[in-house]
Amino acid sequence: MGARFGARSADGVTIGIGDDAAVLRPPEGRELVWTVDAQVDGQHFRRAWLGPADVGWRSFVAAASDLSAMGATPWCALSSLCLPDDLDDDDIDALCRGQAEAAAAVGCPVVGGNLSRGAELSVTTTLLGTVTAAVARTGARADDGLWLAGEVGLARAGLLALERRVVAVALEVAVDRFRRPVVRVEAGERLAGRAHAAIDVSDGLARDALQLADASGVAVVFDERELLDHMGDALSEAAAALGEGASLRALVGGEDYALLAASAGPIDGFSRVGHVEPGRGLWLQTLGGGRSPIEACGFDHFASGGGESTDRQQG
Amino acid sequence: MGARFGARSADGVTIGIGDDAAVLRPPEGRELVWTVDAQVDGQHFRRAWLGPADVGWRSFVAAASDLSAMGATPWCALSSLCLPDDLDDDDIDALCRGQAEAAAAVGCPVVGGNLSRGAELSVTTTLLGTVTAAVARTGARADDGLWLAGEVGLARAGLLALERRVVAVALEVAVDRFRRPVVRVEAGERLAGRAHAAIDVSDGLARDALQLADASGVAVVFDERELLDHMGDALSEAAAALGEGASLRALVGGEDYALLAASAGPIDGFSRVGHVEPGRGLWLQTLGGGRSPIEACGFDHFASGGGESTDRQQG
Numbered sequence: 001m002g003a004r005f006g007a008r009s010a011d012g013v014t015i016g017i018g019d020d021a022a023v024l025r026p027p028e029g030r031e032l033v034w035t036v037d038a039q040v041d042g043q044h045f046r047r048a049w050l051g052p053a054d055v056g057w058r059s060f061v062a063a064a065s066d067l068s069a070m071g072a073t074p075w076c077a078l079s080s081l082c083l084p085d086d087l088d089d090d091d092i093d094a095l096c097r098g099q100a101e102a103a104a105a106v107g108c109p110v111v112g113g114n115l116s117r118g119a120e121l122s123v124t125t126t127l128l129g130t131v132t133a134a135v136a137r138t139g140a141r142a143d144d145g146l147w148l149a150g151e152v153g154l155a156r157a158g159l160l161a162l163e164r165r166v167v168a169v170a171l172e173v174a175v176d177r178f179r180r181p182v183v184r185v186e187a188g189e190r191l192a193g194r195a196h197a198a199i200d201v202s203d204g205l206a207r208d209a210l211q212l213a214d215a216s217g218v219a220v221v222f223d224e225r226e227l228l229d230h231m232g233d234a235l236s237e238a239a240a241a242l243g244e245g246a247s248l249r250a251l252v253g254g255e256d257y258a259l260l261a262a263s264a265g266p267i268d269g270f271s272r273v274g275h276v277e278p279g280r281g282l283w284l285q286t287l288g289g290g291r292s293p294i295e296a297c298g299f300d301h302f303a304s305g306g307g308e309s310t311d312r313q314q315g
Numbered sequence: 316m317g318a319r320f321g322a323r324s325a326d327g328v329t330i331g332i333g334d335d336a337a338v339l340r341p342p343e344g345r346e347l348v349w350t351v352d353a354q355v356d357g358q359h360f361r362r363a364w365l366g367p368a369d370v371g372w373r374s375f376v377a378a379a380s381d382l383s384a385m386g387a388t389p390w391c392a393l394s395s396l397c398l399p400d401d402l403d404d405d406d407i408d409a410l411c412r413g414q415a416e417a418a419a420a421v422g423c424p425v426v427g428g429n430l431s432r433g434a435e436l437s438v439t440t441t442l443l444g445t446v447t448a449a450v451a452r453t454g455a456r457a458d459d460g461l462w463l464a465g466e467v468g469l470a471r472a473g474l475l476a477l478e479r480r481v482v483a484v485a486l487e488v489a490v491d492r493f494r495r496p497v498v499r500v501e502a503g504e505r506l507a508g509r510a511h512a513a514i515d516v517s518d519g520l521a522r523d524a525l526q527l528a529d530a531s532g533v534a535v536v537f538d539e540r541e542l543l544d545h546m547g548d549a550l551s552e553a554a555a556a557l558g559e560g561a562s563l564r565a566l567v568g569g570e571d572y573a574l575l576a577a578s579a580g581p582i583d584g585f586s587r588v589g590h591v592e593p594g595r596g597l598w599l600q601t602l603g604g605g606r607s608p609i610e611a612c613g614f615d616h617f618a619s620g621g622g623e624s625t626d627r628q629q630g
Contacts, residue, residue, distance in 0.1 A: 020384040134338040
């Protein structure tokens with residue numbers, strides 16, 4: 001199992017794959033940050049759209065992004081695979097390779113795990129990271145700026161392109177982002193000691209921003225102009241190829257694993273996309289100068305009915 | 316989610332359920348021990364035999380036992396549940412209650428987790444423990460005694476009773492052990508600084524002992540008399556009710572989560588069941604005074620063909 005995951009030791013890992021459990025020596029003076037994420041066939045992905053290596057990659061990234069949202073540096077991982085009979089050895093190798101590629105990209109080796117048979121493919125990844133002082137969702141303050149690192153909406157546009165069988169050059173980047181989303185490791189590390197609150201964008205920018213607003217007891221106001229400037233042409237062109245507006249795609253697209261933070265001052269690698277106010281809920285300062293409430297909306301995996309129709313109100 | 320798991324804080328847990336990840340302050344001067352275990356419907360259990368609370372309990376115990384096998388004290392847990400549509404709210408509550416009951420029994424609260432839909436029920440539990448010096452599988456030495464804490468064979472006898480629909484008073488304890496196996500937390504803690512090697516008995520005593528022997532590069536010799544003395548009447552009576560020998564059931568029964576250790580001297584709470592020699596493989600010093608090789612045999616979940624027929628050679 002170790003070789004398949006490209007497993008190697010990480011700093012402080014004294015026993016890795018092959019014993020009952022991994023043994024780690026935690027770095028002194030740092031907190032541990034710990035998360036688990038599961039990606040299940042038919043719920044979070046469909047094998048028709050993703051090769052097994054992509055499935056392995058995405059699951060790892062989803063977990064790693066949680067650590068970055070807390071300001072942590074990923075440290076090491078355990079991987080638990082549930083493998084159906086119709087996955088052959090090459091598929092399993094590819095799945096583990098995808099995990100190993102993500103682990104290398106994130107700098108967080110797989111040091112152990114678990115293999116099990118099952119009727120349905122699922123990949124559960126648990127990661128430990130370390131941080132001097134973790135950033136929670138709860139600390140946003142009125143007058144904080146709202147800061148974003150990474151793309152929003154592209155991965156969802158890629159999923160829609162696959163669902164609707166739309167093929168266009170403008171959608172190729174989007175499909176790639178759906179298959180191989182990127183963890184904002186360095187941006188995440190810059191949050192520690194600087195951001196008052198942060199969250200990663202896994203369910204859609206609007207939905208995750210509302211979680212941060214509710215947890216902090218504040219209102220979040222997006223600036224549509226700043227948001228579109230941050231996203232640039234890639235999202236506009238992908239949205240146009242789908243016959244939709246870029247703002248809608250930016251607000252409801254999930255699984256890009258961007259990082260959203262509330263901070264008094266700027267943070268390297270983050271663009272300003274709005275601000276925090278006293279009050280509750282989520283608002284959009286539109287290009288036209290008006291202000292509209294944004295209802296909670298986002299990315300219910302494949303259940304495009306409710307989320308999309310709500311979203312169209314702000315489109 | 317937090318309330319369902321009976322979640323509460325543990326020492327050093329600064330952020331629990333409700334944020335992107337849990338935040339922990341590791342105790343100074345101790346190593347961390349980290350494991351993940353998955354229990355999948357149809358592979359590790361059948362819902363006809365186990366209520367949802369039992370499913371939650373067993374998954375937690377399987378992971379916790381890995382920590383005890385390393386000499387560690389369980390610290391805290393993350394629970395990842397994959398829930399099919401035919402599980403109603405009461406079932407989900409019961410599943411989480413089973414996890415919470417096991418967490419309380421082990422002294423290791425669930426501080427976070429993940430919920431997902433899926434076609435098949437699975438429960439993946441990851442646990443962190445702490446230890447002054449972890450005990451690996453690799454350190455057994457010739458002339459060490461072989462020491463056992465906890466029951467072996469009873470859980471498997473309980474599973475066979477359910478599979479074969481055998482009802483007998485002598486099997487009630489066995490069925491209970493299958494449904495609610497016990498983690499040897501205190502016995503595990505006594506291994507640290509004392510045992511040269513240890514493993515938990517999840518796949519069957521013979522199979523797990525062979526893993527320890529192979530990892531340490533030694534031969535392991537069980538003493539049938541000592542083994543039967545350790546097990547006492549409960550296993551003899553359960554085996555008799557199944558029409559089988561107690562030694563067979565002791566050697567091939569898995570999922571009791573006993574602890575097997577190699578140590579120069581006795582360890583509180585452990586019984587001597589054999590010794591370690593130079594050489595390779597696994598041997599049984601029989602009641603009759605002879606010595607037989609024991610082939611690798613154990614508990615392939617529900618695949619009773621290979622394991623059982625091999626086992627019969629030593630029965």
